[in-house]
Amino acid sequence: MFGNSHTLFRPPAEADSLIIRVADGCPWNGCTFCGMYKGIPYKFQGLEKTERDFSNAWKKYPAASRIFLADGDVMHLSFQTLETMLIALNEKFSRLARVSVYANGNSILAKTDDELRRLKELKLHTLYMGLESGDSETLRAVNKRESAEEMIEAGQRAQAAGLRMSVMVLIGLAGKERSLEHARATAIVLNKMQPRLLSALRLVTTPNTPLYKNGFKMVTEYDAVAELREMIQGLELEQTVFRADHSSNIVPLEGRFPKDKERLLAQLDALLNSGQLDRNSPGRLPWSL
Numbered sequence: 365m366f367g368n369s370h371t372l373f374r375p376p377a378e379a380d381s382l383i384i385r386v387a388d389g390c391p392w393n394g395c396t397f398c399g400m401y402k403g404i405p406y407k408f409q410g411l412e413k414t415e416r417d418f419s420n421a422w423k424k425y426p427a428a429s430r431i432f433l434a435d436g437d438v439m440h441l442s443f444q445t446l447e448t449m450l451i452a453l454n455e456k457f458s459r460l461a462r463v464s465v466y467a468n469g470n471s472i473l474a475k476t477d478d479e480l481r482r483l484k485e486l487k488l489h490t491l492y493m494g495l496e497s498g499d500s501e502t503l504r505a506v507n508k509r510e511s512a513e514e515m516i517e518a519g520q521r522a523q524a525a526g527l528r529m530s531v532m533v534l535i536g537l538a539g540k541e542r543s544l545e546h547a548r549a550t551a552i553v554l555n556k557m558q559p560r561l562l563s564a565l566r567l568v569t570t571p572n573t574p575l576y577k578n579g580f581k582m583v584t585e586y587d588a589v590a591e592l593r594e595m596i597q598g599l600e601l602e603q604t605v606f607r608a609d610h611s612s613n614i615v616p617l618e619g620r621f622p623k624d625k626e627r628l629l630a631q632l633d634a635l636l637n638s639g640q641l642d643r644n645s646p647g648r649l650p651w652s653l
């Protein structure tokens with residue numbers, strides 16, 4: 365149905381899950397820093413084809429316990445469609461433990477609390493949401509659809525229904541001028557949301573994005589680390605697994621909040637004081653993102 369028009373996207377944490385693509389694209393597709401689905405309209409392949417794909421996947425992997433429904437923002441589908449898909453997965457996969465999806469804030473907010481609880485009962489487990497920034501000015505500048513307040517509400521409502529929020533933030537998204545405001549406001553929003561999983565990625569602009577075409581200047585290597593430090597300094601998380609180990613990051617970091625906060629800060633301080641960080645350019649960039 366979707367052919368091989370682009371690489372299939374999935375969160376690194378879902379590497380061991382059975383991946384089944386049921387939809388494609390992002391219903392918003394308007395963030396100026398994002399090139400994931402440029403030129404690809406949002407499409408759902410329909411329930412008939414989806415149920416056939418579930419049967420084919422079950423024939424190959426009948427013991428699968430973790431499933432990731434790809435691609436972008438499967439949570440955008442109607443409650444009835446999500447419920448039908450989850451019932452079908454529960455019927456087929458006898459060892460099913462969890463189903464996870466990408467979810468834009470708006471797609472979570474479009475579901476009622478009862479609907480979210482019902483999806484949780486049917487083993488919907490982790491919602492991967494891009495917060496990107498908690499700074500309203502930055503979100504507006506990059507044309508993110510949701511406001512910070514809407515994403516806090518989405519995260520809080522999903523977690524109150526028993527779903528697990530995995531939230532991504534983008535270091536460097538505000539450029540040099542608003543770097544520290546972006547870091548501080550992002551920490552405040554995360555503290556209100558209390559996601560169970562948090563990933564920090566560094567923004568690396570790619571040529572197919574409006575941000576790149578408009579000449580956005582990436583922050584230097586030093587400033588990216590200083591920004592991450594500022595964000596971590598502001599985090600008061602009660603039970604969150606933190607990762608900054610994506611290839612875009614300057615150094616891989618991981619830990620659990622609250623217990624590892626001081627260690628993470630010490631690691632970043634050592635790096636900032638090492639004299640090894642490039643203060644004039646973003647430094648070495650990953651070959652692929």
Ligand code: SF4
Binds near residue numbers: 392400
């Ligand atoms: S960042 Fe997320 S919401 Fe924004 S265009 Fe990309 S996939 Fe869509």
